Amino acid sequence: MMREQSFSLRRVGAMTLRYSYLLRSSYPRMLEMMYWPLVQMLTWGFLQAYLIGRPGGLAGADATAIGAGSLIGAVLLWDILLRGQQGFSFSFLEELWARNIPNLFMSPLRPTEFVVSMMTMSLMRLVVGMVPVTLLAIWFFGFNLWALGLAFGAFFAILILFAWSVGLFVAGLLLRYGLGAENLVWSLMFVIQPLGCVYYPVAVLPAWVQPISWALPPTYVFEGLRSVLIDHALRADLMAMGLALDAVLFALAWWSFSRLLESAREAGSLLQTGE
């Protein structure tokens, strides 16, 4: 008898193939993946142009930061975070909507393989949705996210790891509590927006909120972005802290997912998934 491998790229490939079939089956959905990031980019880009261009406008550090693209840069990075998590969660929701969970969990597919396939799809969805928008940002507003080079690589790594941690935690809740938890997929990340200081420095927050903000990896990215744009310096300390927090949060998310999966088996809810 052939021994089953404990982790199989073939099975990850099978799941990625399944999600890519879904993606290709609906061009309106593919366009929608670009639509919201584009709307956001245009809105904040024009606001930035207005703030810079109005008579007697911004001065000092605000002018420097916004003139360098801190608003449009932040909105693009925010969309990487938001769409990264939603891309992960959307793949999982597809299984619940299709009542396919029992088929998957009684197949040889391991939970790790399932999770890796959702991470892969999250990246593919980002490529489809975000790459064109970042290129349009160069054309419309002269802001080139790619020109941030190594800094962009670090920002992306921190944001996507956090996005996957949130996605994994929500997936566990969906397994355990079913589609009653679906709203979390669309809303949970928005709690991060004010606390993660996407558009303003942490110093703006009340003193008692600041420790909460610094406990979130995205805060280090948005502070780091402002540092790169204003001081032209990549703060390695911020990036290291962001990645370290990510590692802790991802481990916690994985533990929660595993516990919620076991709890779903205890409660018999894996057989009752779907609408």
Place this chain on the structure above:
Amino acid sequence: MASSTPALRVTGLSKSYGATVAVHPSSFALPAGSVTGLLGGNGAGKTTTIGMIMGLIAPTAGSIEIFGRDFLKDRYSALGRMNFESPYVDMPHRLTVRQNLAVFARLYGVADVEAKIAGLAESLALTEFLDRPSGKLSAGQKTRVALAKALINDPELLLLDEPTASLDPDTADWVRSRLEDHRLRRNCTILLASHNMAEVERLCDRVLMLKAGRLVDDAAPAELLARYGRTNLEEVFLDVARGRAGAAS
């Protein structure tokens, strides 16, 4: 050498949800190549029992051995050799039949995916539907697709939860014939939960009767008819469901 290890052995298997006992401690073993019916009314514990054997529901107590190995400790050594079908579990509607089968073939490590799909499509009369979205099929066609998925890895243990529910008699009979074919070709062990007594009489060489989560009888269909003094399993089922004298008398 023929193996005497049962394909499936459950010992003292039970499931409780809080104070509610869904399945009382039950023990049975299925020899390789046998077809066993799991009979009982609504809420008798059939789906819970099958769910535990599939690894989707954690038992409260007891053990499950599949192909001689402890399934609760090492489910993945068995899952590639099993499969299941139920009308209450679906496949992604927007994928075509071919795409759905291709995904499951790869999950189960089927060697020649295209040839396997073509063979199954031919034997289950699905060839003309292969490139149609699964959501646009009739109930009978969907059942055939679900059966194709259940047979994609040539399972040695097949779990079926009311496989012919909501099918017309002709389609249901056709599905039973395909299951008999598969059993004979592959020496497959089948555990079949059903409300359809004619189906159980035709397919099963043994019947486990469940009532309110308890295994109340376990015998070949002919033995059950003799024991309850009945001419068909439907009457036996009613005797058990209504608590009339039978096995105990």
